Amino acid sequence: MKLLSASSNRTLAQAIADHLDTPLAQGEFKRFKDNEIFVEIQENVRGEDVFVIQSTSYPANDHLMELLIGIDALRRASARRITAVIPYYGYGRQDRKVGGRTPITAKLVANMIVTAGADRVLTLELHAGQIQGFFDIPTDNLFSTPVLERDIRHKHKNVSDLMIISPDVGGVVRARALANRLGADLAIVDKRRPKAGVSEVMNIIGDVEGRHCIMIDDIVDSGGTLCNAADALLEEKAASVSAYITHGVLSNGAVKRIQASSLTELVVTDSIDPDTRKDKGGTKIRAISIAQLMGEAIKRIANEESVSSLFE
Template sequence: MKLIAGNSNETLAKAIAEHLDTPLAQAEVRRFKDNEIFVEIQENVRGEDVFFIQSTSFPANDHLMELLIGIDALRRASARRITAVIPYYGYGRQDRKVGGRTPISAKLVANLIVTAGANRVLTLELHAGQIQGFFDIPTDNLFSTPVLERDIREHCADVNKLMIISPDVGGVVRARALANRLGADLAIVDKRRPKAGVSEVMHIIGDVSGRDCILVDDIVDSGGTLCNAAEALLKEGAASVSAYCTHGVLSNGAIKRVEDSKLKELVVTNSIDPNARKSASGRVRTVSVAPLMGDAIWRIAHEESVSSLFE
């Protein structure tokens, strides 16, 4: 088994390698003067089971091209099997046509990865589960629920006061899974989105009075949805509001928005490199998914069940 890291999230890649007690293989990703990307694998990978670790986070296009060119380099180097390990799948929110003459970019990116030569994909918390069907190769979609559950139990004074909140109707399945593991109740924020990147809270479905509420989502981008939901929950009598999100995109002044909001804390995973953020915040905390992804990689390499990680 060989582990290779792209430039998008070397921190996570090193943590996965440490968890597996397997050093990262030597590879170089560099750019020519015209900014063309060049990937050179500096170890023999012929006949090897290779895992290329690369989130397609900001800058998404550069990191996507690194992934595609790296896969192509491994295929031409006669790797036996190439697994694209994508902790954060960029373009995942473009999973359907939202209007006339619009693309389904999540499918296009899947086609590119398959065409480049990947034999299978390992990813984390896809924005929509059906994206797995966009790939014509085996795809394992991990869930961050065990990681979030463990952190909540470690930092929550009274689990009996907890209420898990889905910030929209589309995230109910995700929120219910976490609520069931914690033995907590579930509430839903009924919101509408008049345009992309803008959300308005309409109603709170459920009684949140006196409860410690935890908003659960897959992606936090601008942070507007979570901040608006926190304010609405507190108006309905919630004792406190925190948020747990798998992918901390945190663009467009999101960290300052969280700082100025009623949120007690925002917890994200390191699926996107936290060192890439332009500013830090005492209210934004990171938990690691390296053990989860490392265990999944080990199981794939040894032909064992991945789904049993969540049983």
């Protein structure tokens, strides 16, 4: 097999390559003066099983076009099989119609990836499980749960003091999966807006008094929900509040907001390269690597082995 990295997260791609003891394939992703993207595969890939690693994070459109053009270049170079490895699937939050005359852009992006020539897709923690069905090719959606669990156990020796928190009702399944692995209790933040333009009112479902609360979610963007939820948990006499989020988008002043919040710590994975985010820095923000998880999944796909057994 061959690994090819586009430009969105070369650090993660190199870490995956190191884990697999496989060098990254030579390829050039550059821009012309009018910002058109040009891709050249600089080594023979004929008959090869090629994995293209690219998060479609900020700037999402540029990184998406790099992925599509890279796939097309590989297809025209006669690669035997092309797998799009997308640690962060941009546009994933547009997975359904939210009103009249609105798009389902997650499906549109899936169509584009298939049309470009991808034979299969490997992603991490899709915003909604049904996005797997948007692809008409095999799609493996990994979960960051094992990576988060390992870090939490390292940080918290006494798991009995922990309370896993879902910051909204929609994330209960994700939070419960981690709580079950840790043997910890689960609580839910129920948020609602009384009317448009009025601040969220939050109710805590579960007894968090004296517990070290860890919020679990797939994406942190502006950080507003996390910060408000942390305040609500502390009002209910939680001992501390931290958060583990898979994809650290962190835009629109999120880093400053997190830094000034009552959160003890925000832990994100390196599915998005911190250097490509709009907001950077923050002493409360820490990144953990998914390279081993992604690398193991890539190896299993290449060897035609089970991927789902990674989470058993």
